[in-house]
Amino acid sequence: MHDVLLKITDLHVSYGKKAILRGASYDVRKGECLTLLGANGSGKSTSLNAICGFVNPVSGSIMLNGTDLAGEEPHAIFKHGVAQVSQGRDLFPDLSVEDNLRLGAMQRGKGGATQSLAAIYERFPRLAERRRQATRTLSGGEQQMVAIGRALMSNPLILLLDEPSGGLSPQFCAEIASIMDQLKSEGVTMLMVEQNLNLAFRAADRFIVLRDGQVVDGGDVAAMAGDHDAIVRNIYL
Numbered sequence: 001m002h003d004v005l006l007k008i009t010d011l012h013v014s015y016g017k018k019a020i021l022r023g024a025s026y027d028v029r030k031g032e033c034l035t036l037l038g039a040n041g042s043g044k045s046t047s048l049n050a051i052c053g054f055v056n057p058v059s060g061s062i063m064l065n066g067t068d069l070a071g072e073e074p075h076a077i078f079k080h081g082v083a084q085v086s087q088g089r090d091l092f093p094d095l096s097v098e099d100n101l102r103l104g105a106m107q108r109g110k111g112g113a114t115q116s117l118a119a120i121y122e123r124f125p126r127l128a129e130r131r132r133q134a135t136r137t138l139s140g141g142e143q144q145m146v147a148i149g150r151a152l153m154s155n156p157l158i159l160l161l162d163e164p165s166g167g168l169s170p171q172f173c174a175e176i177a178s179i180m181d182q183l184k185s186e187g188v189t190m191l192m193v194e195q196n197l198n199l200a201f202r203a204a205d206r207f208i209v210l211r212d213g214q215v216v217d218g219g220d221v222a223a224m225a226g227d228h229d230a231i232v233r234n235i236y237l
């Protein structure tokens with residue numbers, strides 16, 4: 001038996017009249033990394049946005065440790081322990097690295113446990129060196145580290161990662177991959193959307209494939225023994 005942390009059941013999300021998620025159901029188990037795969041427009045980012053409360057589901061449930069998050073406000077969902085990392089887009093560019101990191105802890109508020117800055121700097125020495133720099137002066141990969149660090153400051157129950165490798169050089173992709181390895185070894189639960197299949201399969205324990213807003217495939221990454229072709233065909237053909 002696996003401990004389920006997040007249970008999505010029959011989730012429907014629409015933008016106006018356009019149905020994007022059409023009855024998606026899946027679980028994320030405690031301590032695992034689950035990757036959402038699927039062609040462009042299949043509803044991967046919408047899934048993360050629904051979990052975070054940036055978009056309200058039409059119906060269905062999003063149970064986190066027994067609490068239904070569906071329809072809750074984003075700040076309330078964050079306080080329940082869901083933190084999203086979205087490609088550095090939501091950082092404050094003129095604030096220092098340190099101030100951006102501190103904001104992650106403040107947002108969770110008094111009730112939530114937080115990680116110390118020292119712990120984040122130990123994990124990301126590159127950020128310690130740049131702690132006083134305006135965040136906009138960092139490279140894309142370093143900004144992605146700030147975004148991950150900021151999410152970790154709130155000590156989340158689950159980390160949602162939207163394209164962690166997006167737009168990064170191969171060198172930074174490798175760094176992000178090793179950060180994810182480290183998070184996994186620490187038992188951090190992650191739900192990730194990732195187009196870079198090398199990273200997706202390296203970091204993930206399990207995957208699911210979305211097509212037209214429904215789950216059409218899924219399984220254990222280890223069981224595929226490196227044979228990813230069938231999955232790729234299922235996603236893109």
Ligand SMILES: Nc1ncnc2c1ncn2[C@@H]1O[C@H](COP(=O)(O)OP(=O)(O)OP(=O)(O)O)[C@@H](O)[C@H]1O
Nearest residue numbers: 015020038039040041042043044045046047193195
């Ligand atoms: N705010 C919005 N308003 C209207 N339509 C939207 C909105 N956000 C996304 N969509 C549409 O919903 C569909 C699914 O988008 P989503 O971003 O979830 O796809 P995705 O699977 O993450 O794709 P990609 O791999 O291209 O990022 C797309 O057709 C997109 O144009």
